[in-house]
Amino acid sequence: MTERDEIIALANRLRWEVGGNFHDSLMESLYKEASEIVKKTVRKKGGEFAFSLDRKIDKIVTNKWTGFPIMFILLALVFWITVQGANYPSELLSGLLVGDLYGFLKSAFISLNIPGWITGLVVDGGYLAMAWVISVMLPPMAIFFPLFTLLEDFGYLPRVAFNMDSLFRKVGAHGKQALTMSMGFGCNAAGVVATRIIDSPRERLIAIITNNFSLCNGRWPTQILIATIFIGSLVPAHLAGLVSAGAVVGIAVLGIVFSLVTSWFLSKTILKGEASTFNLELPPYRPPRILQTLYTSFIDRTLIVLWRAVVFAFPAGLVIWSISNITIEGVSLADYFINYTDPFAMLVGLNGIILLAYVVAIPANEIVIPTILMLTVTHFGLQISGAQAGVMFETGSMEVTKQILEAGGWTVLTGINLMLFSLLHNPCSTTLFTIYKETGSLKWTVISALLPIAMGFTVCFLVTQLWLLL
Amino acid sequence: MNKVVPDCENCPVHNVNNLIKLGIDMSSYDYVIALAGNPNTGKSTVFNALTGLHQHTGNWPGKTVTRAEGGFEFNSHKYKIVDLPGTYSLLSISTDEEVARNFILFGQPDVTVIVVDATRLERNLNLVLQVFEITDRAVVCLNLIDEAERNGIEIDVRTLSKELGVPVVPTVAREKKGITELLKYIDEVATGKYVCKPRRIKKRDKKLRQAIEVLKYKLNKVFPDLPNLEWVALRLLEGDQEIIKAVKSGEIGKILQSSATSINRESYSGEIKQ
Numbered sequence: 001m002t003e004r005d006e007i008i009a010l011a012n013r014l015r016w017e018v019g020g021n022f023h024d025s026l027m028e029s030l031y032k033e034a035s036e037i038v039k040k041t042v043r044k045k046g047g048e049f050a051f052s053l054d055r056k057i058d059k060i061v062t063n064k065w066t067g068f069p070i071m072f073i074l075l076a077l078v079f080w081i082t083v084q085g086a087n088y089p090s091e092l093l094s095g096l097l098v099g100d101l102y103g104f105l106k107s108a109f110i111s112l113n114i115p116g117w118i119t120g121l122v123v124d125g126g127y128l129a130m131a132w133v134i135s136v137m138l139p140p141m142a143i144f145f146p147l148f149t150l151l152e153d154f155g156y157l158p159r160v161a162f163n164m165d166s167l168f169r170k171v172g173a174h175g176k177q178a179l180t181m182s183m184g185f186g187c188n189a190a191g192v193v194a195t196r197i198i199d200s201p202r203e204r205l206i207a208i209i210t211n212n213f214s215l216c217n218g219r220w221p222t223q224i225l226i227a228t229i230f231i232g233s234l235v236p237a238h239l240a241g242l243v244s245a246g247a248v249v250g251i252a253v254l255g256i257v258f259s260l261v262t263s264w265f266l267s268k269t270i271l272k273g274e275a276s277t278f279n280l281e282l283p284p285y286r287p288p289r290i291l292q293t294l295y296t297s298f299i300d301r302t303l304i305v306l307w308r309a310v311v312f313a314f315p316a317g318l319v320i321w322s323i324s325n326i327t328i329e330g331v332s333l334a335d336y337f338i339n340y341t342d343p344f345a346m347l348v349g350l351n352g353i354i355l356l357a358y359v360v361a362i363p364a365n366e367i368v369i370p371t372i373l374m375l376t377v378t379h380f381g382l383q384i385s386g387a388q389a390g391v392m393f394e395t396g397s398m399e400v401t402k403q404i405l406e407a408g409g410w411t412v413l414t415g416i417n418l419m420l421f422s423l424l425h426n427p428c429s430t431t432l433f434t435i436y437k438e439t440g441s442l443k444w445t446v447i448s449a450l451l452p453i454a455m456g457f458t459v460c461f462l463v464t465q466l467w468l469l470l
Numbered sequence: 471m472n473k474v475v476p477d478c479e480n481c482p483v484h485n486v487n488n489l490i491k492l493g494i495d496m497s498s499y500d501y502v503i504a505l506a507g508n509p510n511t512g513k514s515t516v517f518n519a520l521t522g523l524h525q526h527t528g529n530w531p532g533k534t535v536t537r538a539e540g541g542f543e544f545n546s547h548k549y550k551i552v553d554l555p556g557t558y559s560l561l562s563i564s565t566d567e568e569v570a571r572n573f574i575l576f577g578q579p580d581v582t583v584i585v586v587d588a589t590r591l592e593r594n595l596n597l598v599l600q601v602f603e604i605t606d607r608a609v610v611c612l613n614l615i616d617e618a619e620r621n622g623i624e625i626d627v628r629t630l631s632k633e634l635g636v637p638v639v640p641t642v643a644r645e646k647k648g649i650t651e652l653l654k655y656i657d658e659v660a661t662g663k664y665v666c667k668p669r670r671i672k673k674r675d676k677k678l679r680q681a682i683e684v685l686k687y688k689l690n691k692v693f694p695d696l697p698n699l700e701w702v703a704l705r706l707l708e709g710d711q712e713i714i715k716a717v718k719s720g721e722i723g724k725i726l727q728s729s730a731t732s733i734n735r736e737s738y739s740g741e742i743k744q
Contacts, residue, residue: 003692004718010688011706011714014681022678023708029671034595041630042591045622283510284589284617289644
């Protein structure tokens with residue numbers, strides 16, 4: 001026995017002699033000293049309770065009956081402002097980047113006698129993918145993130161967690177999962193990192209696997225666009241905006257439901273266990289500092305997320321152009337894939353083009369819609385001026401997008417299924433990499449990738465079959 | 471084999487090796503500051519105010535899950551500052567608490583700034599007193615003093631400072647109020663101009679006192695350079711697995727080696743003053 005082991009043995013013996021409750025008595029003296037100090041140094045003026053206004057607000061926003069409706073209304077309001085506000089700057093940016101700058105680059109490449117395939121690859125592929133991502137993503141992000149950050153600064157997020165806590169506990173997950181889920185609404189990779197606030201490894205894994213059900217920023221534009229085209233057009237024009245926003249909120253809420261159901265499933269099967277308790281402190285409400293919030297949310301969130309998208313969009317653009325232009329016996333690689341997967345895709349109410357788009361968009365969900373449009377046009381040989389094989393183009397108005405999709409055989413059902421599949425499919429590669437880094441396990445990373453895909457196909461299949469029956 | 475690190479007269483950082491081990495790049499800094507405190511007291515806001523960085527802040531507890539680092543210069547001293555995750559205590563160990571405790575204990579920062587919420591002083595003092603058990607050099611940043619005032623809470627800062635034995639600086643970090651004062655005290659504590667006498671908890675229980683003394687004696691024989699014997703003895707008695715592991719492997723001697731040099735340095739700076 002070394003001297004060091006002796007120390008441990010001695011400590012173990014002494015622990016028995018001292019008795020088991022000395023930890024408690026230590027804590028007691030800690031509290032005692034703290035309260036002695038406070039008695040000597042702190043004075044309260046007046047008889048009124050501190051934070052009486054906070055309590056009044058909390059009574060309403062964490063109330064059993066009004067808490068959830070207020071949550072949904074706030075969420076809907078944030079989306080509605082985002083949808084309405086992003087439209088115009090989006091058009092402006094795409095006119096600039098996809099219209100003018102694209103034309104300039106293209107003619108510059110041609111006048112410099114650069115070989116056609118390089119021009120195609122770099123300008124029609126890589127550059128256009130980047131340009132699309134910026135014009136589609138930047139405006140909604142620049143509106144959504146600050147709004148969300150304002151709510152966060154004000155102190156609303158812990159109240160959301162407070163409201164949702166009992167739901168998460170009932171399904172065997174940690175109450176703080178409500179917080180990491182909210183972070184996931186911005187970016188799933190960020191949400192996965194945020195799960196570090198959950199101590200129990202079991203509950204943390206549940207939070208990591210289900211974070212993907214929070215619609216991330218890369219998927220909002222897809223949801224908003226498809227909802228506007230296929231759902232909004234079902235109702236009179238003056239209601240379209242409201243109904244579209246409602247449909248997007250519906251998908252987001254559905255995501256929360258899936259998150260709860262999956263958590264329940266996991267905690268009853270492969271991640272069995274009890275929910276642990278925790279203290280959640282409701283911080284005081286603080287008036288948000290508007291200007292600073294705008295600045296930091298732009299730097300911290302918008303630019304970082306945008307940069308990532310741009311970095312991934314360029315190589316994805318190269319891939320899109322390549323698979324549309326490399327042919328074997330006169331048929332492009334893209335067409336091979338589409339023709340091969342179409343029968344299966346039809347079964348789940350999607351089509352081969354959508355599946356291919358989701359393969360290409362593994363690095364960044366943001367480029368799903370442009371990829372679908374481009375592939376639809378080339379696959380069906382549609383005559384739309386300016387469109388050529390492998391070019392991701394900006395369709396000036398929603399109407400054109402709708403026409404292209406309808407020419408590709410899309411119906412309202414396809415739209416609904418795409419919205420569902422956009423919610424339920426594998427996380428993007430960044431999130432997967434983050435999951436791998438955080439869990440250090442290939443097994444959990446693979447489960448996090450495959451589980452949502454399986455759910456996506458199942459849900460789309462059921463919806464399609466039900467729809468066809470009715 | 472423990473290699474004694476010689477006290478380098480040219481570099482004031484006494485514990486460079488441990489900090490490098492914790493992943494801190496110390497190549498161009500004179501002092502290291504740790505920023506500790508309860509969740510949601512505004513640590514990250516204080517961090518931003520000190521460094522001019524824009525760490526994301528949010529009004530919810532548990533926002534900072536990893537260490538954030540930054541630097542600033544004050545009084546021609548270069549400071550590295552590390553923003554630790556918020557914790558309520560250093561005793562029950564969860565991941566974020568471990569990050570904070572290990573850093574304060576093993577990293578031995580030159581100054582630990584404890585950010586406390588002025589509106590919830592009593593609960594925040596629990597952590598302050600626990601930090602005092604591990605470190606000698608601390609500054610208490612009494613943040614959110616404006617919120618306290620709005621809610622009719624009056625705090626006698628001078629008495630509080632006397633009771634705690636360390637500088638107490640009232641601040642409103644959101645509006646950058648009190649930050650210069652805070653910097654001044656950080657600098658004074660780091661350079662040894664201000665000598666802290668942090669209040670330690672009295673252990674009244676006689677049996678416990680004896681047990682601690684016995685363990686301290688034993689520990690001192692095996693690890694003569696170990697600072698804070700009392701704290702280590704207490705943790706052993708409580709059955710803290712990490713500390714037990716560190717004692718078993720002898721790692722604790724290496725980790726806390728720096729203390730000897732830290733004492734040297736104190737006497738060194740004392741000489742200068744004379």
